[in-house]
Amino acid sequence: IGSPCIETASIILYQTPDLVSVSALEDGPMEAGSTYRLKCDIYNVAPAHNLSVKWYRDNTTLYTDHITTYDVTPRNVTSSLTITPLRSDHRSLFRCKAELHLGPRGPELPPTAASAPFVATVLYAPEFKEGNISKELTPDRDVTFDCSAEGNPDPEIKWIYKPAHNLKETTEGRQKIITVTAATSANAGFYICVATNKVGNVTRTVTLVMRGKTSSVFVYWLPILLLVIILLVGLYCLCHRRKKKGEYSFV
Template sequence: MAGCPLVVTPAEMVVRFGDPASVNCSTDADVQQIGWEAPVGATSGPGPAVIWKIEKLEDWQITLLCFINLKDNYQCSKKLTITLYKTPDIVSVSALNDGPMVEGTEYHLNCSIVNVAPVQKLKVTWYRGNETVHTDVFKETSKVPVIVSSALRVTPVGDYNGAHFTCKAELQLGQNGPQTDTTVTSSPYIAVVHYKPVLKACPARYAGVEHEFSMDKLPFLADGNPPPIVEWYFDGYLINASEPLTRTQSGNYTAEIYNNLGRSTTSVVITIEYGPLFHCEHHYNVKENENGQLPCEPEGIPKPTITWHKDGNEIESPQRWTKHDSGSYSLFATNKHGTAHHLLRLEVLYAPVFKEGTSKKEVYLGENVTIDCSAEGNPVPEILWTFSSAVNVKNITRRRQKNIHIIGATSTHAGVYSCYGINEVGRVTKSVTLTMKDKTSEVSSTAKWWLIIFIAILIILILILILTCVHKQCKKHGQYSFVTDKANDGSDIPMTQSNGVHA
């Protein structure tokens, strides 16, 4: 007969220690006897099937064998593959070295698994947080529960501080294994790692508000274990980090971060912001045509925007100063921290400008004459004349006008007189040409003109007389045409005088 006609169901069995178990053995052959050979619960019968069962399976060395005896005295058997397992009583992690870990130094962690069987089915997995860092399997073949351990080598870095290290013991019992979970996980081992300071966050630049911001309010994060000490320096001097800063303390700050394992440094540029403030005079002089920039800029960070008001109305800030810009102004400087107000009086200084006047003047010999010169400007200009001094020439000042008065002008007074207007802004020049006239020559010239006019009038009268006479003569001598009265003679024939002398 080929093979042993026995069927064991299930063919392999995985049972937790102390649980009930049962196995069926059957055959379709003609048998005299079928049964189970077992340390406990052995049974047999005439067939065709027999069941072995037990309430608590607690024999780690148990061997089960199903057999049949055929009628021709043939006997065969099949051994049941059975795995009795037990999950660990305890799974725990401990360090082999006392004290905290130190960054960069290798340490060993130990995972102890107590009373697990079968050990050859055991897999141990190490985790740091949720990350798998190591696995272990065991080559022992013991069927009974044993105590085993798994070691993990760790070279910590700063990020390991506070990390949870756990190990998980798992019995890998295959597809015939139980549906329930066979894993046991240790409580976490929380790593304490000492490491030198490291800077986690620090801005390169930061702006704070005056009297409100201090260095301990900077969004600054330094890490280290033991917790590092942070000291701030400004201009090389250690400062109180909790003391509010003022506008004079803007600048570069250096932090020193240290513990017993090392130190590091970093720098940050601090800008202390504050509201607008005027430190300006209330009166300024500016020059005409200069850029219309405010002589005194307000302080403030961020830089304030300025609005100009004159006579109660907001105006555009002048681009270039003109003489008409002199006056009183209200200035308002504004930034995100507030507004400042300042009253300002501006005087626009400009070079002298001559008032309208003649550049030529004529005078009769012996007469008195006045040559005037006046100019306006800011400051009020000084008026100067250049002329040849003489007893009969006087320099007369009237308000902003300075005149030259000549008494009894002579030919020596003819010429060019120069007037200068001078102030701190500029200098201008004006010239007046004085010409002398003679009354005698003027009378002679006038008489000649009257003679010419008289002769012309006389000629015109003579021509009128001649024309009048000619007209009268034409009335006495000439050609005539006569027309008779048709009513009297009935004739239509005209009479025409011919040339000739009338009787």
Template sequence: LLACKLLYIFAYPYKSYCVLAGKPVSAACKIEMSPPRVMVKFGHSLTANCTSLYSEIAGIGWESTYGGVGLQTGISTLPFKIDTVERWVIQPTCYVTLPNGDQCEEPLPVTVYQVPESVSIAQPLSEAGPMVEGKQYRIQCDIVNVAPASLLSVYWHKGNKIIYHETFKESTLSPVNKSSILNLTAQRDDDGSQISCEAKLDLGPGELNHSAVQSKSHEVAVLYPPAFINPETETVELSDRENIILYCNATGNPVPVYSWDFPQAIQEMSKNEDVNQPFLIPSFQFPGNYSCKASNTQGTRIKYFTVIEAPSKLLLLNSSHFSACSAL
């Protein structure tokens, strides 16, 4: 093997090793890393192999501020091992010295990560009180002790749907606390839905994808004014066979209360009617204009009914009138 001139010596609590002086190789370095990049959880072990693809080398080694391996001869593959990763920045580089003194090197990308310690919605929605339809609310998700934040994604869930996604521009590699804000304009369809936030490190495919931590789900309560299930105006025909039923069902939060108005001709006779229900079966089947009022703390809506005689009745009346005139 060619003799090499020692350039400098690294001394660390874990390893001491030398880097050989040599002329850098201008062409692509024929070094193969396995795996080509490493994702390692803080406190876990790290192992990677560096293999020289040259037919002959003077030596191979790992240069690193943590866990380096000095120049080894007589081999073409050299492992890089750390039993317990206790630093957030690890920058190992595999180097190969050729018989002519040239040297090439290849860095191994290493990401040290930590899944969030906790993920929670800052103020439970139940404690904040019900929302009001049409108003905008800020909901905060707190992510504690996560690294690196540059790989962090936060997903806001409403039921089974993702309604917002946020990433972060963060250069710090050690654990940090982050927050995500959801701006939600309350809608009546949100009432009763479940809101949660999920923090996930984008570490790539495989088992490393099990890095997601989700907050507890919180139920959304939204106050909104009444809205009728059926059209706000209806025409109903009187029937000889059965009593008419007027339906005034409405959705709303709080649950609406109801009141009814009758045609003036039967108002006195209808004083004993139960007018606090979402439907009405008039005791007196009388044509005219009826109305129903649905109210809650958020508003009032009115529905109108026009009750008319059935065409068969009108035809019978007209026929009787015609017969009477003919007899005269």
């Protein structure tokens, strides 16, 4: 009878995380254009070196973190993600998912555990839906124009203009509306809209131009301009003629 056959078996037990959670390292809301870090805490997982952490924004994969710490006993693992949020990231859902990749002898689908979503609150400066515009005033006609902006937090809208007895300012929702009744030349000019919140401020201008004002000014100055040109031409011809006759003045 031969000696007994002894073979050593290597057994590794895997354990899916008890909990996976996402949080921000900085307190409070984020500001568009600034840099922040999110962390994913994975509690009581083994083996750690078989762990991959996937980061998502909504349904988009942002980054995969492969854990390299060798440990076959359950332990806590942390992964981090650096982001620079845009205004479009407001209310986006960030989450992480832990995956255990156990090789060809492991389960066909890797065991996973996902965090609850982290809802991003992103503050951003106001932005107008339209830029500077010019509107034509018709004498004795009414004209209306408005101003609104989007931002987080909601911006305060303010008009800056020259007051007039036939001008009224009203508010509808987030819009500030100016109505000019029976317009006169006194209403022509610049109307500046300012949108402000804690992140920043922006301005846009509405220019009111009285109909026919430009053409009437041109008609008024045209005869004067022609007269000046005629005088200059006449003076030049006179001087030129005197020089040809040998007449010079040193005064």
